[in-house]
Amino acid sequence: MPSNPKAKGRAAKLTGTQQTKTKGTKATSKAKVTKKTPVKKTPAAPTPEPPAELTPAELKFQKALEDCSVQERIFLMHKLGRKNNTEAALLAEYSPHTAEVQGARLLGRVRVWRAYQAGLEAAGFGAAEVLDDIRALREFDRSQIEREVKREVDELIEVPVEEVVQELLVREKALDVMLSGLDKDENEDLVKTLKGRLRALLKERLGLQEDLAVNPAATVIRRRRTLITDRVIDYDLARERGLLRFIKGRRPTKYGDVVEVHDWVDGVEMGGRAHGVFKDRKVLENPDGSAVNAGVATVIVLPNNGRDPAPPDEEDASS
Numbered sequence: 001m002p003s004n005p006k007a008k009g010r011a012a013k014l015t016g017t018q019q020t021k022t023k024g025t026k027a028t029s030k031a032k033v034t035k036k037t038p039v040k041k042t043p044a045a046p047t048p049e050p051p052a053e054l055t056p057a058e059l060k061f062q063k064a065l066e067d068c069s070v071q072e073r074i075f076l077m078h079k080l081g082r083k084n085n086t087e088a089a090l091l092a093e094y095s096p097h098t099a100e101v102q103g104a105r106l107l108g109r110v111r112v113w114r115a116y117q118a119g120l121e122a123a124g125f126g127a128a129e130v131l132d133d134i135r136a137l138r139e140f141d142r143s144q145i146e147r148e149v150k151r152e153v154d155e156l157i158e159v160p161v162e163e164v165v166q167e168l169l170v171r172e173k174a175l176d177v178m179l180s181g182l183d184k185d186e187n188e189d190l191v192k193t194l195k196g197r198l199r200a201l202l203k204e205r206l207g208l209q210e211d212l213a214v215n216p217a218a219t220v221i222r223r224r225r226t227l228i229t230d231r232v233i234d235y236d237l238a239r240e241r242g243l244l245r246f247i248k249g250r251r252p253t254k255y256g257d258v259v260e261v262h263d264w265v266d267g268v269e270m271g272g273r274a275h276g277v278f279k280d281r282k283v284l285e286n287p288d289g290s291a292v293n294a295g296v297a298t299v300i301v302l303p304n305n306g307r308d309p310a311p312p313d314e315e316d317a318s319s
Helices: 005-032 056-066 070-080 085-091 099-107 110-122 127-139 161-180 188-214 235-240 264-274 312-318
Strands: 146-160 219-233 247-253 256-261
Touching: 056 110, 070 085, 070 099, 070 110, 085 099, 099 110, 127 264, 146 161, 161 188, 161 219, 219 256
Parallel strands: none
Antiparallel strands: 146 219, 247 256
């Protein structure tokens, strides 16, 4: 069969196109087979810690708060945050005109007062803690925070004249020995000083001997320097022992600072009142000492001036 050149050309073009397509298909398949970038795994979130369990006192406080209004709760939280009544009322958005008395009114409400007491207990300042503090004050002794110090003072003592005379004789003898051992020319000033002291001692001794001649049991007042022991508050010792809370304050005086501490009698009294040992009782008496009769009352009747309707008996009498 005779060959057709045009047909051959078409066949060649067709074959080239198929080869191009095949190459393109291979390239596409190669492009598709690419390495995938590894995806970084997000670390797992840490397990949240379980909420701390509330103590029985805190649960009691939360329950007491539920009985209060939102404004009362705000007042209580600021009050428990050591704000005074007025400041807590203002922060709770009560009227500034009544804030000074609003705090006392709020604490006068049973539910608010109950929640306030529960809040103090939850904060570790309940009745049990107060009693512990009172007990600690009753058992406190200031010697626990004191230390001893020595100081020099002038002391006046009464001494028999005979003893003083003997002492003066000993001094005179000592001065005589000193003077005999000194060269008068080389130590003229010192010799002069010692002779002056010797004359003063001799004059004093002669006067005392004159008193002895009149009264053999005579005494004389002498001044001498001596050391005494004082006990002072040691702040470092009080801080070390955790007893600074028992120091009331420090008051300066002309003799030095005086440190005041809380008295254990106050602790006994407060403890007695807390346990009902001490009770206040008011006794009313007349000027003559007789008891006042509480059952008698004085009633002052004022005329109604027509403002109130008259009793039925008066209406009948008027008719």
